[in-house]
Amino acid sequence: MANIETRYFKNINDIRDFLKLSKPVFFHGSQTSMVVPYEKIEQFCLQENIDSFLMGDLNQMPPVCEVDDNGVLTIRGSITWKEGREFAQTKGRNILTSPTEELAALLSGIATSCTGERCFGFGTYRDHLIEVTYLDHQGELKTLRHENLLIDHELFQSEEARKLLTDYQKSYEFYSQFKNAPFPRLERETDLMTGTEGQLGVIIEAKIKTAPLENVTYIFLTLPKWEEDYSLHLRVFDKVQNLRDKIFSVELIDENSWSYLPQEMIPRPAKDIIFLEIADKHFDEIYESVLAHLPELSEDDIFQVNERKCKDLRMEIPRAVFESNSKMGVTKKGTDVQVTPERFQSLMDYYRKMTNVPFEYNLFGHFGDAHLHFNYMPKPEQVEAAQEMLEEMYKWVKEEKGSPFAEHGIGLLKKRFIWPFYEDVHFQMFAYLKKKMDPQNLFFPHGFMSMKKG
Numbered sequence: 278m279a280n281i282e283t284r285y286f287k288n289i290n291d292i293r294d295f296l297k298l299s300k301p302v303f304f305h306g307s308q309t310s311m312v313v314p315y316e317k318i319e320q321f322c323l324q325e326n327i328d329s330f331l332m333g334d335l336n337q338m339p340p341v342c343e344v345d346d347n348g349v350l351t352i353r354g355s356i357t358w359k360e361g362r363e364f365a366q367t368k369g370r371n372i373l374t375s376p377t378e379e380l381a382a383l384l385s386g387i388a389t390s391c392t393g394e395r396c397f398g399f400g401t402y403r404d405h406l407i408e409v410t411y412l413d414h415q416g417e418l419k420t421l422r423h424e425n426l427l428i429d430h431e432l433f434q435s436e437e438a439r440k441l442l443t444d445y446q447k448s449y450e451f452y453s454q455f456k457n458a459p460f461p462r463l464e465r466e467t468d469l470m471t472g473t474e475g476q477l478g479v480i481i482e483a484k485i486k487t488a489p490l491e492n493v494t495y496i497f498l499t500l501p502k503w504e505e506d507y508s509l510h511l512r513v514f515d516k517v518q519n520l521r522d523k524i525f526s527v528e529l530i531d532e533n534s535w536s537y538l539p540q541e542m543i544p545r546p547a548k549d550i551i552f553l554e555i556a557d558k559h560f561d562e563i564y565e566s567v568l569a570h571l572p573e574l575s576e577d578d579i580f581q582v583n584e585r586k587c588k589d590l591r592m593e594i595p596r597a598v599f600e601s602n603s604k605m606g607v608t609k610k611g612t613d614v615q616v617t618p619e620r621f622q623s624l625m626d627y628y629r630k631m632t633n634v635p636f637e638y639n640l641f642g643h644f645g646d647a648h649l650h651f652n653y654m655p656k657p658e659q660v661e662a663a664q665e666m667l668e669e670m671y672k673w674v675k676e677e678k679g680s681p682f683a684e685h686g687i688g689l690l691k692k693r694f695i696w697p698f699y700e701d702v703h704f705q706m707f708a709y710l711k712k713k714m715d716p717q718n719l720f721f722p723h724g725f726m727s728m729k730k731g
């Protein structure tokens with residue numbers, strides 16, 4: 278039996294004292310990660326022959342949230358997206374990232390390179406970071422600035438290290454327009470903490486850009502079932518691509534997804550829905566340029582939904598899907614794939630092929646970014662078949678140069694699937710950073726950065 282323990286941290290000195298003990302630890306925030314089996318960690322450790330797993334709970338770190346005159350939001354300690362957003366709104370500002378799960382922690386979101394609905398209009402969380410402060414392996418506070426290039430950081434001053442970074446960055450070029458590539462960006466100083474999933478230090482504070490609060494309208498479009506005909510879906514996709522300064526989110530919820538929600542939450546008609554979050558000041562223009570050019574949609578197929586209801590619907594679907602799987606005793610069998618806009622139709626074609634199975638499935642997610650979550654809902658005896666389908670799909674994603682895990686990261690569950698996406702330069706970079714920043718491999722030692730090539 279694996280020894281699973283949790284240690285709670287109440288302030289920075291607690292963490293510092295702990296780091297002196299040189300114990301391997303997995304620091305965490307709200308535990309909403311889809312790629313860490315929090316509820317089944319013991320089972321996971323048994324399968325992986327891990328004797329002990331120490332969790333470092335950061336939820337008692339004192340919360341601090343401040344906005345300065347320039348709209349820069351400073352976050353310290355345990356603050357969720359919901360709390361941060363509500364606080365910013367009291368100051369007339371809005372946070373530009375909006376992960377569907379609002380109870381995730383803002384600082385953890387740096388570790389996971391969080392994205393979300395508003396990524397369509399405002400880019401990724403990584404783009405909004407100004408500064409990130411972390412505790413290094415010796416308990417020293419270090420501050421990284423987004424405006425500073427990583428190549429100028431002290432870690433990359435030797436000729437060898439500079440060459441490694443240059444080669445690594447070359448391998449990223451193809452993915453530069455993706456939300457998250459199969460490997461971290463490593464372009465700016467702050468990237469040392471972004472998407473590295475807590476493997477290089479403990480994030481303590483961040484300074485984040487915000488925008489002035491503005492009124493928005495959520496419009497739902499009712500479409501045919503995508504499995505039967507997704508031509509209209511693709512037209513909407515094409516029409517919104519150049520309107521990212523006016524439309525902030527473009528999300529899909531398919532007809533199958535509604536069945537996991539309580540009856541009273543389901544909108545009518547319960548068909549495929551694409552919803553758009555549109556800045557009020559551009560609403561008429563969007564109506565004319567997008568909605569008026571979709572003659573297949575009648576007036577009844579286009580309706581407005583209030584912001585809270587829209588957010589609740591969007592958040593409850595992945596939660597309900599997750600719960601439905603858990604009740605069945607099945608670990609989530611879903612995708613997190615992003616492709617380039619040019620390959621989006623191929624992704625939809627592939628998903629359509631994946632529906633040819635004897636078990637339930639559903640599709641939802643960040644439609645405008647060509648980034649959707651396709652989920653299988655197998656019974657326990659069907660899990661193997663679902664797993665095989667997903668394994669085949671990852672081969673296809675690699676051939677297509679898609680990003681297999683564009684927002685949920687790798688955690689513990691996706692390591693074996695990400696491994697084929699890494700080349701020598703990625704393994705070398707991870708080993709270099711671990712050696713320099715975590716020489717005893719104490720920060721999340723079972724994470725992707727400790728994987729070996731062979």
Ligand SMILES: Cc1cc2nc3c(=O)[nH]c(=O)nc-3n(C[C@H](O)[C@H](O)[C@H](O)COP(=O)(O)OP(=O)(O)OC[C@H]3O[C@@H](n4cnc5c(N)ncnc54)[C@H](O)[C@@H]3O)c2cc1C
Nearest residue numbers: 305306307308309310376377378381382385391392475480
């Ligand atoms: C319903 C649902 C919807 C979701 N939607 C989205 C979405 O739209 N976009 C998205 O990006 N994600 C989404 N997720 C995934 C998840 O919410 C994110 O990965 C989130 O950033 C995790 O935050 P957390 O506080 O729960 O982190 P945790 O699960 O506690 O930790 C996640 C990782 O971050 C590391 N970490 C946490 N805190 C720190 C710290 N202070 N310092 C260093 N490392 C740290 C941990 O070691 C771990 O590797 C969704 C999850 C659910 C359940």
